[in-house]
Amino acid sequence: xxxxxxxxxxxxxxxxxxxxxxxxxxxxxxxxxxxxxxxxxxxxxxxxxxxxxxxxxxxxxxxxxxxxxxxxxxxxxxxxxxxxxxxxxxxxxxxxxxxxxxxxxxxxxxxxxxxxxxxxxxxxxxxxxxxxxxxxxxxxxxxxxxxxxxxxxxxxxxxxxxxxxxxxxxxxxxxxxxxxxxxxxxxxxxxxxxxxxxxxxxxxxxxxxxxxxxxxxxxxxxxxxxxxxxxxxxxxxxxxxxxxxxxxxxxxxxxxxxxxxxxxx
Numbered sequence: 001x002x003x004x005x006x007x008x009x010x011x012x013x014x015x016x017x018x019x020x021x022x023x024x025x026x027x028x029x030x031x032x033x034x035x036x037x038x039x040x041x042x043x044x045x046x047x048x049x050x051x052x053x054x055x056x057x058x059x060x061x062x063x064x065x066x067x068x069x070x071x072x073x074x075x076x077x078x079x080x081x082x083x084x085x086x087x088x089x090x091x092x093x094x095x096x097x098x099x100x101x102x103x104x105x106x107x108x109x110x111x112x113x114x115x116x117x118x119x120x121x122x123x124x125x126x127x128x129x130x131x132x133x134x135x136x137x138x139x140x141x142x143x144x145x146x147x148x149x150x151x152x153x154x155x156x157x158x159x160x161x162x163x164x165x166x167x168x169x170x171x172x173x174x175x176x177x178x179x180x181x182x183x184x185x186x187x188x189x190x191x192x193x194x195x196x197x198x199x200x201x202x203x204x205x206x207x208x209x210x211x212x213x214x215x216x217x218x219x220x221x222x223x224x225x226x227x228x229x230x231x232x233x234x235x236x237x238x239x240x241x242x243x244x245x246x247x248x249x250x251x252x253x254x255x256x257x258x259x260x261x262x263x264x265x
Contacts, residue, residue, distance in 0.1 A: 011169070021170070029173075030099055060163075060194055070243030078132065083174070092121070093123040111180035112180050115152070115153075149176075154244070161174070161184065201257060202256065205253050210251060212230055222242075
């Protein structure tokens with residue numbers, strides 16, 4: 001059995017081990033990213049992609065999770081599949097500045113006008129295995145403040161990600177990411193590393209409501225949508241189920257459905 005499969009099975013049996021590893025890694029993330037940034041600038045090389053793939057073995061990355069309001073109201077889903085529910089059952093310690101956007105602006109290379117204070121920190125690493133069973137335990141910021149931030153980020157077109165280590169079931173921070181600044185999202189789109197994991201949902205369009213305006217195409221960062229000859233195209237294998245297209249559709253023609261119960265457009 002491959003080494004990492006053994007580790008993943010151990011983490012299922014002993015989630016505390018995963019939470020400890022997640023917490024330790026989370027403390028080291030900022031200095032690690034800053035060192036990588038300096039090396040990349042010095043040698044003009046994409047160190048992060050190689051570091052993520054060959055050193056971390058793609059054990060670090062982002063798990064995309066949508067807001068409840070983008071999900072089709074007719075389906076049933078688990079608490080671990082919706083970002084607000086996950087955070088309401090996590091030990092949130094506060095909201096801080098996004099490393100990626102803050103770094104861009106510190107060196108006078110802003111790529112967007114999105115807000116900086118968008119990172120939601122978890123006091124100690126959490127496991128998605130715990131989500132259906134834990135009660136609310138928010139600190140320093142209220143649940144409503146977290147919800148308000150997530151909804152503002154959704155309107156900005158930012159992708160909600162659980163940043164994980166050592167596998168997608170263990171997370172230590174929630175980021176709200178844009179493809180122009182986010183280290184994980186930008187590197188994934190360009191090189192496929194660090195790893196990103198799609199949500200459990202897929203976008204579905206109601207053809208009776210859709211006017212083929214094409215506005216959703218600009219907000220699909222993952223290449224799932226295209227527009228040609230007044231016709232919208234959809235590649236379901238590229239859809240990450242982030243739900244941004246849902247909130248950006250002026251006709252409310254798009255919703256998210258569980259992949260196991262959805263049909264392609």
